[in-house]
Amino acid sequence: MTFLSGYIAIIGPPNVGKSTLLNRILGKKLAIVSPRPQTTRNRILGIYNGDDFQMVFMDTPGIHRTRTALHRSMVASAFAAFNEVDIIMVMVETGSGDDPEISDILNNLRGTGKLCFLLINKIDKGSKEKLLPVIADYGRRYPFDAIIPISALKGDGVGLLLDELKSRLEPGPQFFPEDMETDQTESFLISEIIREQIYYHMKQELPYSSAVTVETIDDISRKGLLSISARIHVETDSQKGIFIGKGGRMIKAIGRSARLELEKIFGVHVYIELMVRVEKNWSKDGRALRRLGY
Numbered sequence: 001m002t003f004l005s006g007y008i009a010i011i012g013p014p015n016v017g018k019s020t021l022l023n024r025i026l027g028k029k030l031a032i033v034s035p036r037p038q039t040t041r042n043r044i045l046g047i048y049n050g051d052d053f054q055m056v057f058m059d060t061p062g063i064h065r066t067r068t069a070l071h072r073s074m075v076a077s078a079f080a081a082f083n084e085v086d087i088i089m090v091m092v093e094t095g096s097g098d099d100p101e102i103s104d105i106l107n108n109l110r111g112t113g114k115l116c117f118l119l120i121n122k123i124d125k126g127s128k129e130k131l132l133p134v135i136a137d138y139g140r141r142y143p144f145d146a147i148i149p150i151s152a153l154k155g156d157g158v159g160l161l162l163d164e165l166k167s168r169l170e171p172g173p174q175f176f177p178e179d180m181e182t183d184q185t186e187s188f189l190i191s192e193i194i195r196e197q198i199y200y201h202m203k204q205e206l207p208y209s210s211a212v213t214v215e216t217i218d219d220i221s222r223k224g225l226l227s228i229s230a231r232i233h234v235e236t237d238s239q240k241g242i243f244i245g246k247g248g249r250m251i252k253a254i255g256r257s258a259r260l261e262l263e264k265i266f267g268v269h270v271y272i273e274l275m276v277r278v279e280k281n282w283s284k285d286g287r288a289l290r291r292l293g294y
């Protein structure tokens, strides 16, 4: 039996459902998801194993036109994925055809010569009739090796996508041990889950001005308890005030929902201590970015 393997990137504009697809394929939450754009900031691997194959999926930050140092680093890491994988999956929504990001993505694809699928996501939202002209239009714009409509949220088309991917894998090594599901550390995943809750609790630009680092994790296994201390970094004193909220109400609410989510993921009781710290203009400063993991 020949072992098949490959790296497969999920690329696309923000908010189209890339992280949702990664989680759907792996059958668990590896990547955070939110209704707002630019949620994912780092590349995340999800390792999908079969008896005779291994697919290494790479979730990437949404590609958008941007100015700040943080967003430049996010977009650069997404574009770098083009060169590092065997198969590229470009994900769009039915409505995203005219977005300038799509042209940027297609222009970058042209030079790669790599196998490339187009995934049209969120088909559970629109009508089937609208899909056909979209498929035809994308087919004209780029010679995709396959165009596959899916719903990452509901799972429609995802089985078909996996079959199609498997049929295109080449003989290759098992890159990661069988029991490894992701390249993320536990502490990175925890910081991401806290960041996810910030997207749900904070309005407007505030999530984009925040970063989370985990300072300590105490695994008190005998008591079935994970005790976490983490910091939320914001850019100004006034943001700090809003994150803490009246009488600490906001920070408590973020901590509580992150705790519930982490208890679901780890299956143990979780205790979280959250602190808010001002790191002036961190999203515009290269050194601060590196310190915070970007």
Ligand SMILES: Nc1nc2c(ncn2[C@@H]2O[C@H](COP(=O)(O)OP(=O)(O)OP(=O)(O)O)[C@@H](O)[C@H]2O)c(=O)[nH]1
Pocket: 013, 014, 015, 016, 017, 018, 019, 020, 021, 032, 033, 034, 035, 036, 037, 038, 039, 040, 041, 060, 061, 062, 063, 121, 122, 123, 124, 125, 150, 151, 152, 153, 154
């Ligand atoms: N109706 C519907 N909603 C979806 C589907 N897939 C994802 N979503 C929703 O779209 C939003 C964005 O999903 P994400 O997975 O965070 O999107 P993303 O492409 O990773 O976004 P960035 O990380 O910001 O680039 C969330 O509210 C998801 O629940 C789908 O198939 N159908």
Ligand SMILES: [Mg+2]
Pocket: 018, 019, 020, 031, 032, 033, 039, 040, 060, 061, 062
């Ligand atoms: Mg994402």
